[in-house]
Amino acid sequence: MAAWSCSLPFRSGRLEKVTWMSRSTPTWTARPLCRSAAMKAPSSRAYSLSFSFVARTNTCGELRSAHVGQKVTLYGWIQYQRQGLFLVLRDFQGLTQIIIPQDEACSHVKKLLSNAPVESVVRVTGIVSLRPPGQENPKMPTGDIEVKVETAEILNSCRKLPFEIKDFIKKSEALRMQYRYLDLRSSQLQYNLRLRSQIVMRMREYLCNLHGFVDVETPTLFKRTPGGAKEFLVPSREAGKFYSLPQSPQQFKQLLMVGGLDRYFQVARCYRDEGSRPDRQPEFTQIDIEMSFVDQGGIQRLIEGLLQYSWPEERGPITTPFPSVTYEEALADYGTDKPDTRFDMKIVDISDFSRSLGIRFVQNALSYPHGTVKAICIPQGMRYLKNKDIESLKEAARSQFNQEIVDIICRPDGSLKSLLTKFLGQEQQSELVQALKMQVDDVVLLAAGEHKQVCSALGSLRVESADLLEAAGLVLRDPTAFHFLWVVDFPLFLPKEENPTELESAHHPFTAPHPSDMTLLYSDPTKVRSQHYDLVLNGNEVGGGSIRIHNAELQRFVLEKVLKEDSEVLSHLLDALEFGAPPHGGIALGLDRLISLIIGAPSIRDVIAFPKSFRGRDLMGSAPDYVTPEELESYHIQVSWPVAEAEAKKN
Amino acid sequence: MAAWSCSLPFRSGRLEKVTWMSRSTPTWTARPLCRSAAMKAPSSRAYSLSFSFVARTNTCGELRSAHVGQKVTLYGWIQYQRQGLFLVLRDFQGLTQIIIPQDEACSHVKKLLSNAPVESVVRVTGIVSLRPPGQENPKMPTGDIEVKVETAEILNSCRKLPFEIKDFIKKSEALRMQYRYLDLRSSQLQYNLRLRSQIVMRMREYLCNLHGFVDVETPTLFKRTPGGAKEFLVPSREAGKFYSLPQSPQQFKQLLMVGGLDRYFQVARCYRDEGSRPDRQPEFTQIDIEMSFVDQGGIQRLIEGLLQYSWPEERGPITTPFPSVTYEEALADYGTDKPDTRFDMKIVDISDFSRSLGIRFVQNALSYPHGTVKAICIPQGMRYLKNKDIESLKEAARSQFNQEIVDIICRPDGSLKSLLTKFLGQEQQSELVQALKMQVDDVVLLAAGEHKQVCSALGSLRVESADLLEAAGLVLRDPTAFHFLWVVDFPLFLPKEENPTELESAHHPFTAPHPSDMTLLYSDPTKVRSQHYDLVLNGNEVGGGSIRIHNAELQRFVLEKVLKEDSEVLSHLLDALEFGAPPHGGIALGLDRLISLIIGAPSIRDVIAFPKSFRGRDLMGSAPDYVTPEELESYHIQVSWPVAEAEAKKN
Incomplete structure (x- = not known):
């Protein structure tokens, strides 16, 4: 069951006080990241008068032990109902446990509530009571209390749902989009x-x-x-x-x-x-x-x-x-005009170092205008990436940027493993290690070619390898950081x-x-x-x-x-x-x-409340849709049917 | 010259203070009706930090004698310039008088400002000074001071205007719409x-x-x-x-x-x-x-x-x-579902009274289901309406509602003048006067027929006659009232x-x-x-x-x-x-x-900032506009040209 939070406790009938309080002290209370299972509704001044203009006395997220003894009226949806004994009522602000009366005098209320399907919308009026000792639910903001129903009304019944309105139930996006109004009931949306x-x-x-x-x-x-x-x-x-x-x-x-x-x-x-x-x-x-x-x-x-x-x-x-x-700096350091600066792995220019090397493809690249040799160093790449990962990175550079990549691995003993090593003396190898700040188990991806192309390719590999490292368990980008x-x-x-x-x-x-x-x-x-x-x-x-x-x-x-x-x-x-x-x-x-x-x-x-699919369709209302030729007349247009469709229409 | 008002005087650099002040005490200061010639900009918290993020020290509406001696930088448009001596600078908040330096050392500034066309946009920096005694302008919020220019810059020159940006200059709406960006500079907009x-x-x-x-x-x-x-x-x-x-x-x-x-x-x-x-x-x-x-x-x-x-x-x-x-009451009393309740002149039902009269068209009307006789009483109609006004009202009822109207006039001596009087005894006449609360010089418009038609016709005449009375000088609807x-x-x-x-x-x-x-x-x-x-x-x-x-x-x-x-x-x-x-x-x-x-x-x-004409056209950017057939291709539509146009296109 999802835990919901609520705003500060408040009493009704204090419009003027609450008004000015809420105007002068807007608060954003601390919340966990909302993707966690324990979803919470954002609490704020916005909830202060959620009972105004309607007959409810409280919302389903706000009752506490301080309310015990009060007679309350709640409106909400049946989230869960068990054996005619109790149910959980949900509204936009949270959940409240409702105790169904068991005495004969209230048998009609018991029948009503026991027979109402999940997600039916009901009104209940009852007394706030403390839960019996040991039955409190500390994960639920209203977990200290329950409401003992006196009267209830089914405002609208719910037919069989296409999916359950529970955060942990996975459903296909197409289904969620078709029944967007049900998906909107989820605590996340x-x-x-x-x-x-x-x-x-x-x-x-x-x-x-x-x-x-x-x-x-x-x-x-x-x-x-x-x-x-x-x-x-x-x-x-x-x-x-x-x-x-x-x-x-x-x-x-x-x-x-x-x-x-x-x-x-x-x-x-x-x-x-x-x-x-x-x-x-x-x-x-x-x-x-x-x-x-x-x-x-x-x-x-x-x-x-x-x-x-x-x-x-x-x-x-x-x-x-x-x-x-600057744009130039962003391109040189990150290979993109929208750098993710939550992690380092900047592109390093080793053109000067490379000039002295007798490697043909390097010399060839440097001979052109804007010719350059650059590299990125993937920290702990040997430990977190598989060989096929490195191969797929190189293939991506080739197919998307027409850019060849050479990899260099720093072995546990500090020595380098690469196609290039045979062209490098010991001193040059350690110069390279120093220039790239390589450490044991790091993997370097090196590219030679035209400046912009090399930067773009390495910039793309930088993000892709970060994704691969994180998929393998290395936390590179703090998920709570905003850069x-x-x-x-x-x-x-x-x-x-x-x-x-x-x-x-x-x-x-x-x-x-x-x-x-x-x-x-x-x-x-x-x-x-x-x-x-x-x-x-x-x-x-x-x-x-x-x-x-x-x-x-x-x-x-x-x-x-x-x-x-x-x-x-x-x-x-x-x-x-x-x-x-x-x-x-x-x-x-x-x-x-x-x-x-x-x-x-x-x-x-x-x-977005009612988004379109990636094809631009509204899957709930099926937009866009056909219109009759008559409807097009006043706009002086007609459809030019593609040949195949026109033929099909004829037959 | 239009008078502009400004918000409370304030000092720069006090963001935090102003922030909270403005959040907790929003004020709407008292203003005259804005259609008056003395237009004022709505002043409010919204202006508190109009200088933030830009190089101006003040806006053109806020300098007062308290600012005397301060060096200020203003940005605005030249509203008026006179003989190289002074100019009036305008921005969204108001007007400030600017004194052009006359000494030789500042001859370049004088030349700059004297030669700049009206509505050019300029920066001026100078010292706030009191105006010489007797030259204050009490109609202008900044009328106590003037700014003695030290340096100035023409930021953009203005070519010859299609109309003057002055509130009292009348211009055609088409021209205003075509140059909407100039019309927006008016204090009214x-x-x-x-x-x-x-x-x-x-x-x-x-x-x-x-x-x-x-x-x-x-x-x-x-x-x-x-x-x-x-x-x-x-x-x-x-x-x-x-x-x-x-x-x-x-x-x-x-x-x-x-x-x-x-x-x-x-x-x-x-x-x-x-x-x-x-x-x-x-x-x-x-x-x-x-x-x-x-x-x-x-x-x-x-x-x-x-x-x-x-x-x-x-x-x-x-x-x-x-x-x-209720809708029924609105129809019966005002003949419309959107009654203007700023004035009385309600529709009065005299069906019961009329039943006893031996008037054929009245009896005829009452014999049908929903048959009714009703009337409105136009106060002082004889004094404010001409005969042709009354005739045009009757003609309107005939043409728009297919409804005949009989008029009854209360003469200065209290006697009635109407086609009907010959059918009414003395007692019936005074009963009618009482039922309709007629006074000397009032005009009654009477209609017999089906309830809804009679109400609609009289409701329409009620508003039309109110317009006529007001055009003739009788104030019937308080222009400051909101009902x-x-x-x-x-x-x-x-x-x-x-x-x-x-x-x-x-x-x-x-x-x-x-x-x-x-x-x-x-x-x-x-x-x-x-x-x-x-x-x-x-x-x-x-x-x-x-x-x-x-x-x-x-x-x-x-x-x-x-x-x-x-x-x-x-x-x-x-x-x-x-x-x-x-x-x-x-x-x-x-x-x-x-x-x-x-x-x-x-x-x-x-x-509306950029409204369309009543034909739905944008006269500034000429929308809607033609597009090429190629542009329609990806949408699979083509234009069905009306025959005449298609022929013209061919030739």
Whole structure:
């Protein structure tokens, strides 16, 4: 039986007192990580008046020995019922043991409660009593008491369940999604949704009440942005004209700054049609922020304050300011722009050391521009990894990055085992051991080649080998640790994948160039760094933003001359910049991802009430669905059936 | 020049202090109605840290004589500049007078500021000084001081404006919409959006922090609901399958109750495709609420508390509980289900009195079932209405309601003037005067016919004649008054307009029948009252909700037997009700309408940052817009061009 906690004991009828108490002393009580079996509901001020406006006197999580003798009315679901003797009643706040009366006078109550199926919803009224000595349940917050029923009512009966509402019962995700309303009764999902609500509320308090931000709702029916291939379309009643569901309120928030709003935020619904992608959702939520007259540091301090203020106490404190690395540093040290800094295993550059070695593939690699030799050292790799693990790591580098990897093992006697050893003298071997800080049983993965490719490959192997070490029992990453990191100084433009002679924005075309690189913009735009910043948490990108271009001429140059895009579709934004647009910048935090990391949920689906499957389907209501041709008429569209389906329809 | 107010004076660097002060003592300072020329920004805790994270020391609305001698840095827009001597700087919080230095050493600063066009955005740093005696401006909160510039910077210049950013300049709405980002700089829109943000924040505090509601985000990509002709479609990548943008989270909030969430709220974006409708928006926002184990009274008390808690102090207090009338009473007294109770002029039933009169059309009307004779009395109608006004009222009743109206005028000598007088004896005339409480110069409009038609016609004339009286100078409705009213006991079903032998839901099929009328459901469903309730403010519907059906069998009966609908599309909801769904109910408040009424804005477009035109177009970014056939391919749709357009395209 899951143990639930409750908030501070409180009495009814003290609205005014509780009101102000809860306003001035919001508390986040300490909690274990919620993935543990002993799930607890997040307790807080949010529960103080859960009995207001309804007929219950208490919730199922709050009765204690102090309540003994009181007559209470509880509403909840039958979690468990045993032999007509007692049942366990559950609501969102916890569990209470209910004693079914056995005397003849109450036989109808006994019959009612004994016959009600599990998960039926009932009202019970009764007296709070101490449990008989020895029958207390210290694991249950209400474990000292039980309620002796006087009257009861079955409010709604439950038919046979597709799965049991118990945390330890494993069920397939498809089944959970189909019966999402039943899965929502689990203590884990109750906790997740309530914690999410509370964190967002704290964020709002910080932004709106403490720092003068204005919550502005922006349209979701807008028009297609250039290159907006991932935007959902919405046909309008004007033939051939479509709205588009925007991927973010980017244009609107910039226009709000032009409009003098000064400080904007929104918990914004965003849309992205990426087809089937694991752990992505076609609609998602971001904490969207924009400020005028701000620089990069200003936004960073704001976000650090925001996260610190809204951080659940039960997750331990986070320290600010967050560390910051440049994009180049992140790539060189971790092989990625979203490094997981909870563990070390940094990439080590041994190009200089390698130059003196007479090894052909090494010399060959170093002879190219950006040629490099790098390595990562897997601590205790010999003890925790199997040979096939190392082979699979090497194969992954080959298939995903076209990168050959050489492994070096440090034997128990300190000697090295590798293809390379025959090319290395004793002194060179110990230099290598020193450079890589190798210890007995460590495994080194070495790569030679082009800088970016080598870094990316080793960065990927770093995370994969950490996963393998942990699967084998070595704790490398503290599961309770939260490592925030700013990554800054990204390139402003990247070569297009399909045609590397053309450039595209690394993030979006409104990102301002780094002030030191302004002249490069006109001479060598590939070298220009941007004023973009990413916020990374435990190796996941949880936010990104930038200082924006506020000068119309510069914006036009970037769009037309560098990106070669048709600026006409953005004419309203270019116009706006000409009317005294203030310098401004902002950021967006991915709320679903952030909450799932805070909670330690395996998927963002666990922090969304009604998520879609990875194919973008709602398995409960079966969306999307067919509509009749008549329904399409007023939107002047018709379905272009793929040939096979059209044929099938004909027959 | 518009006068702006500011929040309490405060000093920088006292984050912690201000933090807690602002949390425990939120204040709404008294304000005049914002439609007055002397617009003021809503001042509140929201401004306490508007300088945080940026380089300004103060905002443009807060400097007072207490700041004299301080060196300050302000950022803002040039509202006005005169002869290189001074300028007025504006930001979201107010205006400050800036003195341009005239000495030779600062000639570059003078040149910079004198040449900057109006609405350019600048930084100025200077010393706060008292204005010379006699030059103070008591209408301006910062009118005691001026800032003597030392250094200045033009951050962005402004090109020629399409209209001036001054409140007294009238501009066409189309132009305002096209340059919405400029219109947003007006003090009126700044006020509207900030007040909206603050009211919503207070609502969240009330629901989330005080009453344990959980803010849950529900999907906007769902599937079409039965009869959802007004739902926008979103094509998916699966051929022929479409998502639908829901008109409200109705199904989801009920499923959350089945899921044991207990108390849900959401500031929910909703969509409704109604084509061209004045003062409607294709996307709009509602405060969406649902509770388990609640009855009608519980929801009503919750909403009264919510509005009282979030009500801006500057609008005066509102008293609770709100009065309540039944649908039948509202119809009989006001001829509408959303009565404006700010003024009297109730409909008076004179059927009994009329029965004894020998007037043919009266007798004829009374001989039919539901036949009735009713009247409204327009106070001082003879003095404020012209003959043509009375004729136009009668014509409106004829054309809109097919209802003949007879007018009766009370002459200065107390005698009546009417077509009817010849049928009335002296005693009957004075009985009529008494029944209608007629006074000298009053005009009575009398109608005989079927109850509902007569009521509707007179209800419409009641509001129209009130408008005419007010246009002529008689103040009938206090513009600062807020009259909330609950309307309850609506019919559950209505005859379909196109086929009156069939029934449709008066609101939606999930509304629970009135408990007293349960048996009628099976015998005469047209007579069943519902547990639906509307909230009306000053004659506008601002909210509606109901206790829902939580019994699957009853829900199925209503859908299949009464409404004759295919219940298959709602199978997930019907299923859910079988798994121990709790009794539940809820409400939704129309946020845009509510805020516009609080502010006294003529249109909901005035409380939305980026509204669409009444044709559903965004005039700034020109949405909706054409997309290429290639862009439609991945969604398996093509445009069915109307014949004329298709022909034109060919040529």
